[in-house]
Amino acid sequence: MGINRRDFLKTAGVAGITLLALDSFGIEKSKNSDVEFYGILYDSTRCAGCQTCETLCAEKNGLPAPVGELKAGNIRKTDENHRTVLNCYKTSKGELFIKTQCMHCNEPACAAACLTQAMCKTKEGPVTWNGDKCMGCRYCMVSCPFDVPKFEYHSANPKIQKCTMCYEKIIKGGIPVCAENCPAEAIKFGTRRELIAEARKRIAEGKDTYIDEIYGEHTAGGTGFMYLSSVPFNELGLNTKLQNESYPELSKGFLFSVPSVFVLLPPLLLGIYEATKKNKNIKNEENE
Amino acid sequence: MNNSDISLSNENKSKSTFKFILSELKPKGKFFTTFNIISIPVILLGIVLIVIRFINGIGAVTNLTQEVPWGLWIGFDVVTGVAFAGGAYVLTFMVYILNMQKYHSIVRVTVLNGFLAYVFYAGALLLDLGRPWNVVNPIIGNSFGTSSVLFLVAWHFLLYMIAQLIEFSPAIAEWLGAKRARKILSGMTIAAVIFGITLSTLHQSGLGALYLMAKDKIHPLWYSEFIPILFFVSSIFAGLSMVIFEGSISHKVFFKQISEKNHWAQKGIILGLAKICAGAMFAYFFLQLLVFIHGKRWDLLDTPMGYWFLMEMLGFVLLPMLLFVFGYKKNSIFTVKFAAILTMLGIILNRLNVTVIGFRWDAAVSYVPSWMEIVVTFTVIFTEIWIFRWVINRMPVLKDSPEWVKEEK
Numbered sequence: 163m164g165i166n167r168r169d170f171l172k173t174a175g176v177a178g179i180t181l182l183a184l185d186s187f188g189i190e191k192s193k194n195s196d197v198e199f200y201g202i203l204y205d206s207t208r209c210a211g212c213q214t215c216e217t218l219c220a221e222k223n224g225l226p227a228p229v230g231e232l233k234a235g236n237i238r239k240t241d242e243n244h245r246t247v248l249n250c251y252k253t254s255k256g257e258l259f260i261k262t263q264c265m266h267c268n269e270p271a272c273a274a275a276c277l278t279q280a281m282c283k284t285k286e287g288p289v290t291w292n293g294d295k296c297m298g299c300r301y302c303m304v305s306c307p308f309d310v311p312k313f314e315y316h317s318a319n320p321k322i323q324k325c326t327m328c329y330e331k332i333i334k335g336g337i338p339v340c341a342e343n344c345p346a347e348a349i350k351f352g353t354r355r356e357l358i359a360e361a362r363k364r365i366a367e368g369k370d371t372y373i374d375e376i377y378g379e380h381t382a383g384g385t386g387f388m389y390l391s392s393v394p395f396n397e398l399g400l401n402t403k404l405q406n407e408s409y410p411e412l413s414k415g416f417l418f419s420v421p422s423v424f425v426l427l428p429p430l431l432l433g434i435y436e437a438t439k440k441n442k443n444i445k446n447e448e449n450e
Numbered sequence: 451m452n453n454s455d456i457s458l459s460n461e462n463k464s465k466s467t468f469k470f471i472l473s474e475l476k477p478k479g480k481f482f483t484t485f486n487i488i489s490i491p492v493i494l495l496g497i498v499l500i501v502i503r504f505i506n507g508i509g510a511v512t513n514l515t516q517e518v519p520w521g522l523w524i525g526f527d528v529v530t531g532v533a534f535a536g537g538a539y540v541l542t543f544m545v546y547i548l549n550m551q552k553y554h555s556i557v558r559v560t561v562l563n564g565f566l567a568y569v570f571y572a573g574a575l576l577l578d579l580g581r582p583w584n585v586v587n588p589i590i591g592n593s594f595g596t597s598s599v600l601f602l603v604a605w606h607f608l609l610y611m612i613a614q615l616i617e618f619s620p621a622i623a624e625w626l627g628a629k630r631a632r633k634i635l636s637g638m639t640i641a642a643v644i645f646g647i648t649l650s651t652l653h654q655s656g657l658g659a660l661y662l663m664a665k666d667k668i669h670p671l672w673y674s675e676f677i678p679i680l681f682f683v684s685s686i687f688a689g690l691s692m693v694i695f696e697g698s699i700s701h702k703v704f705f706k707q708i709s710e711k712n713h714w715a716q717k718g719i720i721l722g723l724a725k726i727c728a729g730a731m732f733a734y735f736f737l738q739l740l741v742f743i744h745g746k747r748w749d750l751l752d753t754p755m756g757y758w759f760l761m762e763m764l765g766f767v768l769l770p771m772l773l774f775v776f777g778y779k780k781n782s783i784f785t786v787k788f789a790a791i792l793t794m795l796g797i798i799l800n801r802l803n804v805t806v807i808g809f810r811w812d813a814a815v816s817y818v819p820s821w822m823e824i825v826v827t828f829t830v831i832f833t834e835i836w837i838f839r840w841v842i843n844r845m846p847v848l849k850d851s852p853e854w855v856k857e858e859k
């Protein structure tokens with residue numbers, strides 16, 4: 163009897179674990195490459211650090227004006243009041259500027275994390291947030307590899323703040339305020355395909371200026387916001403250690419194993435239950 | 451109060467049930483116990499803090515930051531609390547599925563504990579939600595984020611609570627003297643148990659899977675694609691250690707309620723659980739070792755976080771495992787209880803290491819919970835114990851079922 167039980171335990175455990183393991187191999191890759199997403203190409207070699215984008219973004223979204231001095235050594239961060247910030251870095255090619263905001267990933271971790279679909283990858287490309295759906299769990303913040311979504315901790319009706327690529331303007335045929343008004347033409351709006359072609363062209367024509375890489379072409383499964391630079395991207399404070407697979411891929415194996423556990427475990431349990439019940443009856447009869 | 455005294459005639463049943471419940475609402479026993487003296491002020495303070503939190507926002511009482519959006523309330527209350535509540539699914543598996551009758555006398559109290567733990571610890575999630583009025587969105591309506599692990603976990607919490615309520619409901623029926631209802635409800639037990647175990651398997655591992663996308667934020671010694679499996683296996687001995695620990699406390703506090711026969715069985719139960727804990731911990735330790743070797747993490751060991759990791763693995767997994775084996779071999783209840791406490795500390799350590807301590811361990815400003823977060827956490831725990839005590843004193847959980855239950859069989 164004792165051995166029987168232990169065997170059951172073992173089989174059950176092994177079955178469960180193999181299931182989980184097997185399933186994580188069967189992940190199908192869903193690729194979004196055939197969809198025409200809009201995106202933005204930011205060229206750090208052109209940016210002059212005028213902060214027009216910061217100021218206009220704040221104005222347009224009804225947020226406070228930019229704070230903190232823009233100078234090398236003083237790293238500013240986006241927060242619940244500032245959806246985009248510029249920073250200045252001392253690099254191997256002198257002081258350079260860089261803009262940060264939501265990357266509008268092709269397969270966003272935030273949207274995969276969101277249990278209410280409040281965070282959502284629109285078919286146009288921008289990743290947007292919907293306050294009527296959001297329950298403020300902040301799982302999107304936990305999951306975003308770029309730490310983009312920000313939460314209004316000091317509000318009784320808190321919102322998630324992040325760049326939306328001016329979605330309302332885009333669907334009316336407009337372009338984001340930052341891209342529209344950048345005096346240095348460092349921010350270019352367009353479809354992702356066009357932007358990558360444009361970036362390649364700039365790299366090819368300016369071999370001495372650019373490094374041969376587009377940040378965001380593959381990072382985190384590809385992003386809508388992409389960067390060009392004259393120095394390696396980590397010198398500009400971008401995280402170059404991120405994986406090239408999309409982040410939702412990381413939890414797909416687990417999610418795919420759920421249905422099989424639901425189909426296989428209950429009958430298994432029922433079978434063990436019937437078997438042990440029979441055993442008990444036999445034992446009872448023997449005792450009598 | 452003896453439940454077998456209650457026989458209700460059908461016509462005034464509902465009225466007297468109501469009166470009966472009213473009379474049962476009054477507290478029983480001494481009021482000025484140490485527990486009451488400590489817990490009442492904490493609970494009152496906690497309620498004030500919760501009110502402040504809803505007026506001024508989460509930031510008014512917590513130290514959460516933009517980089518660390520989940521702190522103590524999720525990492526301890528929810529993630530750790532649910533691991534400890536795992537005893538319910540393990541025990542129902544042993545008693546109902548494997549038919550290990552030896553453990554039958556503790557199954558009810560464990561299920562009650564599990565149920566309350568889910569209600570309160572998962573309930574603590576509500577405090578942490580910035581926009582709790584939208585909490586129904588993933589349950590009803592058209593906002594199903596089916597690609598979200600949290601969506602899965604939320605649903606499982608809800609369904610599992612219902613399953614546990616069904617598993618426990620015969621005790622409520624016995625308390626109310628509702629014979630017919632008891633019969634129907636206990637007929638549903640096996641289905642609820644099977645459903646409950648399946649749900650538990652998935653959401654115990656699901657709690658780990660929540661952190662899969664935070665790959666770059668969790669210290670590599672605690673992050674691996676196997677977090678779900680590690681969380682699942684460790685929930686087995688986390689839950690059982692809790693059963694041992696909680697059992698030895700209720701055994702003292704509610705001494706009078708436990709029948710002679712069950713008093714004697716207690717020792718055998720504890721030793722049996724110790725054996726199972728040791729087995730599960732061996733599997734867990736082995737898995738951790740595999741993950742460690744597979745991830746080629748040797749060079750991380752010689753860092754402060756590495757020592758911390760070694761302490762968790764050796765001091766709070768390997769050591770209690772050996773103590774469980776020792777206690778079992780030597781028939782030493784004391785050793786087993788000590789091992790159970792060590793194991794529980796180890797689980798707290800592990801869950802906090804994944805969710806709080808190792809999460810953004812490299813951030814410039816690290817997150818340390820505020821005293822207010824800690825008070826609210828204790829408020830949640832104490833309130834749960836109050837309700838637990840209220841139920842134990844009234845329903846046949848530790849004490850034997852009323853006579854009419856046996857007659858019916």
Ligand code: SF4
Nearest residue numbers: 264265267270272306
């Ligand atoms: S950068 Fe973060 S917030 Fe923006 S789309 Fe990607 S995952 Fe979402």
Ligand code: SF4
Nearest residue numbers: 276296297299300302
């Ligand atoms: S905080 Fe809101 S947007 Fe973010 S995951 Fe939760 S429900 Fe979705």
